[in-house]
Amino acid sequence: MQELINKAKTLLESGEVARVLGWKKGEYEYDPEPAFFETSESLKDFVYNGFCGANLSKYMIEAGKKEGKTLVFLKPCDSYSYNQLLREHRVDREKAYIVGVGCKGKLAVSKIPFEGILNISGAEYPDAAETLTVETLYGTETIAYKDAMLERCHVCKGKEHVVYDELIGESADTVDADRFAEVERIEAMSPEEKFAFFQSELSKCIRCNACRNVCPACSCRKCVFDSTAFDSEQKANTTSFEEKMFHIIRAFHVAGRCTDCGECSRVCPQGIPLHLFNRKFIKDINALYGEYQAGSDLESKAPLTNFTTEDAEPGVGRG
Amino acid sequence: MPVTENWKPKIVAFCCNWCSYAGADLAGSSRLAYPADVKIIKVPCSCRVNPMFILRAFEKGADGVILCGCHPGDCHYSTGNYYARRRMTLLFSMLDYLGVEEGRTRVEWVSAAEGVKFSETMNSFVEKVRALGPNVRLGDLRCKN
Numbered sequence: 332m333q334e335l336i337n338k339a340k341t342l343l344e345s346g347e348v349a350r351v352l353g354w355k356k357g358e359y360e361y362d363p364e365p366a367f368f369e370t371s372e373s374l375k376d377f378v379y380n381g382f383c384g385a386n387l388s389k390y391m392i393e394a395g396k397k398e399g400k401t402l403v404f405l406k407p408c409d410s411y412s413y414n415q416l417l418r419e420h421r422v423d424r425e426k427a428y429i430v431g432v433g434c435k436g437k438l439a440v441s442k443i444p445f446e447g448i449l450n451i452s453g454a455e456y457p458d459a460a461e462t463l464t465v466e467t468l469y470g471t472e473t474i475a476y477k478d479a480m481l482e483r484c485h486v487c488k489g490k491e492h493v494v495y496d497e498l499i500g501e502s503a504d505t506v507d508a509d510r511f512a513e514v515e516r517i518e519a520m521s522p523e524e525k526f527a528f529f530q531s532e533l534s535k536c537i538r539c540n541a542c543r544n545v546c547p548a549c550s551c552r553k554c555v556f557d558s559t560a561f562d563s564e565q566k567a568n569t570t571s572f573e574e575k576m577f578h579i580i581r582a583f584h585v586a587g588r589c590t591d592c593g594e595c596s597r598v599c600p601q602g603i604p605l606h607l608f609n610r611k612f613i614k615d616i617n618a619l620y621g622e623y624q625a626g627s628d629l630e631s632k633a634p635l636t637n638f639t640t641e642d643a644e645p646g647v648g649r650g
Numbered sequence: 651m652p653v654t655e656n657w658k659p660k661i662v663a664f665c666c667n668w669c670s671y672a673g674a675d676l677a678g679s680s681r682l683a684y685p686a687d688v689k690i691i692k693v694p695c696s697c698r699v700n701p702m703f704i705l706r707a708f709e710k711g712a713d714g715v716i717l718c719g720c721h722p723g724d725c726h727y728s729t730g731n732y733y734a735r736r737r738m739t740l741l742f743s744m745l746d747y748l749g750v751e752e753g754r755t756r757v758e759w760v761s762a763a764e765g766v767k768f769s770e771t772m773n774s775f776v777e778k779v780r781a782l783g784p785n786v787r788l789g790d791l792r793c794k795n
Contacts (some may be wrong), residue, residue, distance in 0.1 A: 391706065517747065519749065524749070525747065525748060526787055528749075530791055533791055533792045536792060555702075572706060574792065575788070575792055576788075582744065586740060633738065634736070641723065642733065642736060643739055644757070645738040645739040645742050645755075646742050646755065646756060
């Protein structure tokens, strides 16, 4: 972590970058948040640990509108999102200084099943412990680092950054699950069971729009879910259509562009496994139109803006 | 909605201007019968149909939605239906995944000369949707009904 701060300080002081985009200490060990640092003094609040799951690439859209270069820290999976934004011309590569940071799997506080958490140790980077020690109001508990990891880290895309100016730190292999296992489990259900599953998950949705706001692929200047109504009326559910179809429409809109960064599921306050929608599309695209990983390069054609004359017919193989 | 003896499904058919709409026209002028439950919406090309149109049709009370376009390779705009084909493949797969009965969505390629195919397609599609009954699931996915 000190290495990252030193790098940021050097670049800020030399004037090569105008600001640093990183993570800032939160109230607790487990709630750091994305932040811009404009002076080297403010870097005292900089933090990088196991809870820095936030993908910073989407903030680069805003940073690109400001004067000067921005230093940004990207984890391997975040670099896919940045690359995808780059190919959609949403960010300016010239205005970014990208430091690829190592990642040993990120943690989700929601996966730590203890009440009254006061402090968590063992999540430091790069010296993460095998077990996390959780201090709670009712005593000290321990949990394996792996058990507290975000779902997306169990199906990690790999240790390699796809875009960077400089690399700092080592990454660890955290894959221990099949990426499409859950999707396949649902596919095998009967229509009644599928419906019951999704109804029970989606009825928890409070339409806070957190998934949309955090999604690097959801970067339209104007969104169909933004109401043109004034002030508080904006918050009211203007049409039942968007209420009912929100998740399908959003998933379709990012189909073929979603890098499967898993931010939607991470930020959902209701714990809805939103990545299951995106992964279904990714699985279908891989099976029907060839393996495709959004953001892995800048040249290949996206599956939904491309076709072949031999494509499968819609609904082939259905009853 | 209780399913009664004379319940009739509402079917929305998106037909492309160049092939399928002309095919429907031919079915009409050849006096081939197809159910009056089918409401045709003319679109310039099958790829004009945004996946949201399909969802919107369901939301507005359709029990089945069918998209008709020129045969692959015959698109008036050369390649439109190829894009539509990919889009609808993914959308229908997603609807299946959510547990919406698969018989409610369909894509059929109907040329301007295929009046018979148009009428047969519509007859069989309406029959299938009638057997499935009213569409409640898509609207009820978030328990909002």
